[in-house]
Amino acid sequence: MREERYGEAEPLLKRVVGARKEALGPNHPDTLSAMDDLAGLYGRQENYAESEALLRRALAAREQALGPDHPDTLTAANNLARVYFSEQRYPEVERLLKRVLAGRQSALGPDHPDTLGTLDLLAGLYMTEERYGEAEPLYKRLLAEHEKALGQNHPDTLRLLNNLAGVYFNQQRYGEAGPLFERALAGQEQALGPNHPDTLNIANNLGGVYERLGQYGIAEKLFKRAITGFELAWGPDHPKTRDPIIHLTGLYAHLGRFREAEPWLKQALAAHDRDSAQGDSDKLTKVNILAASYFKLGRYEEAEPLLKQVLAAREETLGPDHPQTLASVTELAELYMNQGHNKEAEILFERALEV
Numbered sequence: 001m002r003e004e005r006y007g008e009a010e011p012l013l014k015r016v017v018g019a020r021k022e023a024l025g026p027n028h029p030d031t032l033s034a035m036d037d038l039a040g041l042y043g044r045q046e047n048y049a050e051s052e053a054l055l056r057r058a059l060a061a062r063e064q065a066l067g068p069d070h071p072d073t074l075t076a077a078n079n080l081a082r083v084y085f086s087e088q089r090y091p092e093v094e095r096l097l098k099r100v101l102a103g104r105q106s107a108l109g110p111d112h113p114d115t116l117g118t119l120d121l122l123a124g125l126y127m128t129e130e131r132y133g134e135a136e137p138l139y140k141r142l143l144a145e146h147e148k149a150l151g152q153n154h155p156d157t158l159r160l161l162n163n164l165a166g167v168y169f170n171q172q173r174y175g176e177a178g179p180l181f182e183r184a185l186a187g188q189e190q191a192l193g194p195n196h197p198d199t200l201n202i203a204n205n206l207g208g209v210y211e212r213l214g215q216y217g218i219a220e221k222l223f224k225r226a227i228t229g230f231e232l233a234w235g236p237d238h239p240k241t242r243d244p245i246i247h248l249t250g251l252y253a254h255l256g257r258f259r260e261a262e263p264w265l266k267q268a269l270a271a272h273d274r275d276s277a278q279g280d281s282d283k284l285t286k287v288n289i290l291a292a293s294y295f296k297l298g299r300y301e302e303a304e305p306l307l308k309q310v311l312a313a314r315e316e317t318l319g320p321d322h323p324q325t326l327a328s329v330t331e332l333a334e335l336y337m338n339q340g341h342n343k344e345a346e347i348l349f350e351r352a353l354e355v
Contacts, residue, residue, distance in 0.1 A: 006045050013038040027061040029072075036079065048087050055080040069103045071114075078118055085121070090129055097122045116145055123163070132167050139164040155198070158187045162202050169205070174212045181206040197240065200229040204244045211251055223248040242268055242286075249289050258293035265290040284313050288328075295331070300339050307332045321355045 017038055020031040035054045042051035059076040066073050081096035097118055104115040119138055126135035143164055146157040165180035185206055188199040207222030226244035234240045245268045252261035268286050291306035311328040318325050333348035 006041060009041055010038075010045075013041060027065055032058045032061055032076075036076070039079070039083075043083055043086065046086070048083050052080065052083050052087075055083060069107060071104075071107060074100045074103045074107075075114075078121070081121065085125065085128075090125060093125055094122070097125065111145055111149075116142060120160075127163070127167065127170075130170070132171050136164070136167045136171075139167060153187045153191055155188075155191060158184045158191065158202075159198075161187070162205065166205065169209060169212075172212075174209050178206070178209045178213070181209055195229045195232065197230065197233050200226045200233070200244075203229075204247065207244070208247060211247070211254075216251060216255060219251055220248065223251065236267065246285055246289075249286070249293075253289050253292055253296075256296065258296045261289065261293050265293065284310055292331075295335060295338075298338075300335055303335055304332075304339075307335060326352045326355055 013034065017031065017034045020028065020034050024031050035058045039051045039054035039058070042048070042054070055076065059073065059080055062070065062073040062076050077096050078100045081093050081100065084090075084093045084096065101115065101118045101122060104112065104118055108115050120142055123135045123138035123142065126132070126138070139160060143157065143160045146154065146160055150157055161180050161184040165177045165184065168174070168177035168180065181202055185199065185202045188196065188202055192199055203222045204226035207219045207226065210216070210219035210222065223244045227241060227248065230238065230241040230244065245264050249261040249264045249268075252258065252264075265286050269283065269290065287306050288310045291303045291310060294300070294303035294306065307328065311325065311332055314322065314325040314328050329348050329352045333345045333352070336342070336345035336348065
């Protein structure tokens with residue numbers, strides 16, 4: 001359903017829920033099914049409070065009527081876990097998913113698609129929480145099952161291959177991550193084409209591996225490929241385009257190619273200002289790289305307000321003694337030193353040293 005039609009669907013689904021409650025009762029399976037549909041619509045609208053309320057009621061009714069381990073009850077619990085995930089209520093997500101996983105393994109078997117779907121959600125939760133050691137065996141199991149059932153080049157198999165490679169990447173196991181990203185990229189290029197967003201996302205990830213391995217020329221080509229493709233698919237202002245831009249500008253900064261980084265950063269920051277949906281942390285990363293670029297180029301008057309902006313944001317969000325905040329303190333002190341403002345620099349250096 002297109003996003004603009006959600007407003008038309010909502011009153012219709014409400015009428016269906018109301019009519020079924022009146023005709024069949026609040027706990028009838030058809031009533032609960034309609035509540036599920038309405039909850040799903042609320043979820044797509046990011047109205048999680050309304051979605052949660054409906055799903056909790058539907059889950060309680062199914063537990064009472066069918067028992068806690070009935071497949072319909074487990075599906076309701078799985079749906080509620082998805083809403084909790086969107087609300088970043090991770091302990092509740094884990095509790096529900098483990099319950100659903102145990103029930104589905106017992107009732108449906110370890111290889112059933114519904115069981116594997118819950119396992120996939122649990123692995124994604126562990127990735128989000130940076131619990132890579134726990135995510136790794138789940139993704140290995142999922143990958144093996146999908147390869148057996150769907151083949152090596154099925155989109156779901158390639159997605160899991162990319163996810164497992166991401167686990168290795170985040171564990172700094174770049175030698176293991178690279179071949180998996182390469183295999184996933186080749187499969188997606190064949191299945192979806194070279195310019196499909198999923199293909200470009202893997203190209204961007206592979207660029208990160210090559211950057212960490214010091215193969216900067218290959219990394220640059222992959223980042224630029226991803227930027228060009230995302231701009232064609234989504235437009236230059238889309239949030240999807242920001243990730244490879246951040247990676248490319250970070251690469252340029254690392255290599256001291258600050259003049260090449262500057263126009264990309266300005267483009268990304270302008271896009272961010274036009275799109276309030278992008279996260280502040282993304283903007284802060286871009287601002288910090290741009291400030292570093294100006295600093296290295298000796299453009300201190302342009303670097304100073306940007307460094308102050310980053311420092312103020314980190315103090316507010318991370319606290320005055322966080323390592324990233326103190327890094328900003330040191331960077332601003334070094335700027336003052338280069339400007340000859342020794343007293344201001346000394347105060348900041350002392351602050352950092354005290355902590």
